[in-house]
Each structure stands twice: as structure tokens, then as C-alpha cells.
Amino acid sequence: MLSTWSHRAWLASGCTTVLLSLARLVIGVTNSKNHNIWLALSSLVACVVGYVVVDLVSGLYHWAVDNYGSASTPIFGNQVKAFQLHHELPMRITKHEFVNRTHPFASIVTFIVLPIHIFLDHPIIHGFVFVFFGCAIFANQFHVWAHGTKNQLPPLVVALQDLGIFLGRSQHTKHHRPPLQLLHNKWGLESFLGKE
Structure with a gap:
């Protein structure tokens, strides 16, 4: 589908x-008293938690x-309807233009x-928000990459799939085999988390 x-x-x-x-995270950490190492580490942990939570969600x-x-x-x-169609025609999602599949x-x-920007201003919150919502925007793109073969994908994507940071084809293919797999370990769109 066209964008x-x-x-x-x-x-x-x-x-x-x-x-x-991301900007508010960096500014908040760098403007803290003495570049507070605990604030920086806590913000980094918030980023990791954002990634784990977005994979679960x-x-x-x-x-x-x-x-x-x-x-x-x-x-x-x-x-x-779109998810059911995807299971009937799994490769159809790869035919959508990038913007078309990420804009929803x-x-x-x-x-x-x-509203988070209006009401909350703390680097830890913005670390979580940056990673969680950034991954949410690109979840369908990560999913498309899980349908690609290694020779079709950018080397960085392949490396991240091999490390388990992005969902890989071998993991995701199991989800599309009949009978449709149950919740255990085949649904997350982001990574290896919760997988076999």
C-alpha cells in the first residue's frame, strides 16, 4: 500500500x-548537578525497562x-481484520511502504x-518514553524485518536479530505455522524477550 x-x-x-x-533525557542528565552518575544510570535503566515493557505490551x-x-x-x-489477514497472507505486510505501515x-x-512533555519533565521518565514509544512506532517495521531473509536486510538489522535485540525470522516463522501458536513465546514484535 502506498503512503x-x-x-x-x-x-x-x-x-x-x-x-x-531523547533531547529532554540528554539535557536533563547533562544539566544535573555534577553530571549525576546515578541519574544517568537510572535513565539508562529506564530505557532498558521501556524496551522490555514495549516487547511485553x-x-x-x-x-x-x-x-x-x-x-x-x-x-x-x-x-x-488486519492481523487475521496477515496470518492468511504473511508476506503482504512487506509490500506496504514504510510510512504506510508505521504511521498508525x-x-x-x-x-x-x-501530554507527557507538558506535565512531566524528568530524565528517567523521558528515557522510558523515548525507548517505549520509539519502538512502538517502529514495531511493524521490526515485524517486516522478521519476515525478511538475511541477504535482504541491512547488516545492522541482521546483527541486531542475531543478538536477539530484534525479532528474527527463525523465531517469528514459528508463530505463523499452523496451528497458530498460543501466547507462550511467539508474539512479541520487538525482540527475543519471552521467546523460546
């Missing part, structure tokens, strides 16, 4: 709000829309992260 200018605007908006969190969300609801389910019906989460992230 539109509104898709591009939403992706730019979502990425801007997430990058603003993406896995639970994926499991829920794979197993519950239908195209007529209020609010989530289109998402349920970016639009949601924009509305969630903007």
Missing part, C-alpha cells in the same frame, strides 16, 4: 515527539487481536507523548 502526505505528517509528528523525549496486544474479536469489533475491528502507531504516540 499519503497525511501518513508522512503523522510519522513526522510521532518521531518528533519521541526525539523530543506488543506481545500481549498481538495475542489479543489474534485470538479475540472480529472485523466488526468496536474500535479494534480494523486491527483484528505514530499518530497514537503523538497524542500520548505530547
Whole structure:
């Protein structure tokens, strides 16, 4: 599917709000008294926690829309339909343009992260927000890479998949084999966490 200018605007908006969190994280840590090492380490831990939590949340969300609801389910019906279609035609997602597949989460992230910037200003919070919502925006791209072969992917992506930081093809392929796997260890879109 092709991308539109509104898709591009939403992706730019979502990425801007997430990058603003990164900027506020860096400024908060560097402007702290004596460049407080504990604040820096706590912010780094918040980034790691953001990654672990987004992997868990993406896995639970994926499991829920794979197993519950239908195209007529209020609010989530289109998402349920898209996930069901993905299991019928797994490679179809790879045919969507990058912006087309990433803008839906970016639009949601924009509305969630903007109030965080207005009401909360702490490097630890912004460390979590940067990683959690940054990964949320690009979850579908990580998913597409899990459908690719190593010779099709950028070397950095392959290295991150091999390290288990990104979900790899061998892990994700198990999820698409019939019968559709249960929640245990096949749903997270981000990484190796919760996998076999």
C-alpha cells in the first residue's frame, strides 16, 4: 500500500515527539548537578525497562487481536481484520511502504507523548518514553524485518536479530505455522524477550 502526505505528517509528528523525549533525557542528565552518575544510570535503566515493557505490551496486544474479536469489533475491528489477514497472507505486510505501515502507531504516540512533555519533565521518565514509544512506532517495521531473509536486510538489522535485540525470522516463522501458536513465546514484535 502506498503512503499519503497525511501518513508522512503523522510519522513526522510521532518521531518528533519521541526525539523530543531523547533531547529532554540528554539535557536533563547533562544539566544535573555534577553530571549525576546515578541519574544517568537510572535513565539508562529506564530505557532498558521501556524496551522490555514495549516487547511485553506488543506481545500481549498481538495475542489479543489474534485470538479475540472480529472485523466488526468496536474500535479494534480494523486491527483484528488486519492481523487475521496477515496470518492468511504473511508476506503482504512487506509490500506496504514504510510510512504506510508505521504511521498508525505514530499518530497514537503523538497524542500520548505530547501530554507527557507538558506535565512531566524528568530524565528517567523521558528515557522510558523515548525507548517505549520509539519502538512502538517502529514495531511493524521490526515485524517486516522478521519476515525478511538475511541477504535482504541491512547488516545492522541482521546483527541486531542475531543478538536477539530484534525479532528474527527463525523465531517469528514459528508463530505463523499452523496451528497458530498460543501466547507462550511467539508474539512479541520487538525482540527475543519471552521467546523460546
